[in-house]
Amino acid sequence: MLPALQKDKKEYVIASAICVALALAFALGIYAFRGAIFGRTEVAAPLPETPTTPVYRHPLTGARVEAPVETLPQVYAVMIDDSVDAWPQSGIDDAFMVIEAPVEAGIPRLEAFFYQGTDVPKIGPVRSARPYFVDWAYELDAMYVHVGGSDQALDLIGSNGTFDLNQFWNGDYFWRSTDRFAPHNVYTSTELLGEALANAQERERAPERLYGAWMFVDAVSERPEQGADIMIDSVSATYRVDWKYDETNGRYQRFKAGLPDTTLEGDDVWADNIAVVVTSVTVVDNVGRRAVVTVGEGQGYVFQDGRVIEATWKKLSTGERLRFYDATGKEIAMVAGSTWIHVVPSEDYVVIKAPTPDESALDVRDDDAIEAF
Structure with missing residues (x-):
């Protein structure tokens, strides 16, 4: 090919490439301008969120459960003797909560908390009520389980509507052990307490459970x-x-x-x-x-x-x-x-x-x- 024609063809190719580049830049500019005017901008598609598994817990123990607890379980608050004559006790290792406070002579007494559905075959020795223990049972709408009590405690139980299970009037839900002497020999179980609960529910004497969780x-x-x-x-x-x-x-x-x-x-x-x-x-x-x-x-x-x-x-x-x-x-x-x-x-x-x-x-x-x- 002649040198003159080669030069003309090369200049033609360069000019064509420049024209294409200018046209593309112009088109992109128009697109960006229209997007700015009309609010049309391209955004990256959001990444799919990783689904989280909800955590449900038992309202009294905090243990993980598979589904929300729809009905609050009934709580049993049992007064437990902690004097030397009552040692060793039964059931306190199965309680989800225990409150320990002094009674006469500064000797400790325990309030052991259990809930409906657990299996504790022997709880005790069960002892008498005191008003401050009544308060702690009341906050959990608990069945308060005891053998008699001080005048102040019994008056409080009668006045505030505590769900009461006094052995004095409900002996069928307790038994006395023959290997210990009174008053350190009264026992109960979650099975018997469940029967007492069912009896109270039949007579519509069990209060509604509304307690809060920790x-x-x-x-x-x-x-x-x-x-x-x-x-x-x-x-x-x-x-x-x-x-x-x-x-x-x-x-x-x-x-x-x-x-x-x-x-x-x-x-x-x-x-x-x-x-x-x-x-x-x-x-x-x-x-x-x-x-x-x-x-x-x-x-x-x-x-x-x-x-x-x-x-x-x-x-x-x-x-x-x-x-x-x-x-x-x-x-x-x-x-x-x-x-x-x-x-x-x-x-x-x-x-x-x-x-x-x-x-x-x-x-x-x-x-x-x-x-x-």
Whole structure:
């Protein structure tokens, strides 16, 4: 080909490419301009969201369940003798919650909480009612199970509508053991309490259950190498309680008078949470009966996962749940499982035997805390 023709063809190709590029740029400019005017812009399609599985919990233990609990289970609040003559007891290792508070002479008494549907064949020895224990049963709409009681307690039961099961008038739901002497030999079971509940429901004497749930979390997977042990002092060394943290399972084992607390059936007593309520405890008569302030707020502690949380306890009214709050005002979520609450007249009764209190101990888990049901 002649040099002149080759030059002309090359210039033609370059010119054509430039024209195509200009046309494309012009078209893109027009498209962008129209999008700006008419609000038509192309956006990337959103990535599909990963579906989250909802977490449902039992309203009393915080254990994970497959579906929401539609009907609140009936609670049984059983008064348990804790004098030396009543040792060893039965059933306290199966309670989802126990409240321990002093009665006459400063001797502790227990209120063990169970719920409908559990199988506990022997609970006791069952003892008499006291008004402050009535308050704690009332907040859970519980059937309050006891053998008689102080005049103040019986008057309160009659006046506030407590769902009452007094052995004096309902002996069919209790039995007396022949291997112990009275009054340390009365027992019941969840099966018998279930029969009492069914009987009350037939007669429309069982109150509606409206109690609230605590916040719950799962136990942490990373536990401290050395968790806090707790000693709760009492009227004498005989009734002194130690809770020793076991880092292998993240739970606390109960000791009384320096020895493992073991039930009549040979089972050790454990808890997932230990809580302390510091409140006013006064002697009100010459028998030595106590008055315990249950409504209000005050100093407290919560021990869980080897950690210590300085807390404030609050119970706003007789019908409201007793709850615990951290230094920021957030409700402290309980580790799913069982809780043991000590009621003491002074913080001097609480001896922490290890790491110092850590107000931020639960911060890493606050986002995971959910209210049951």
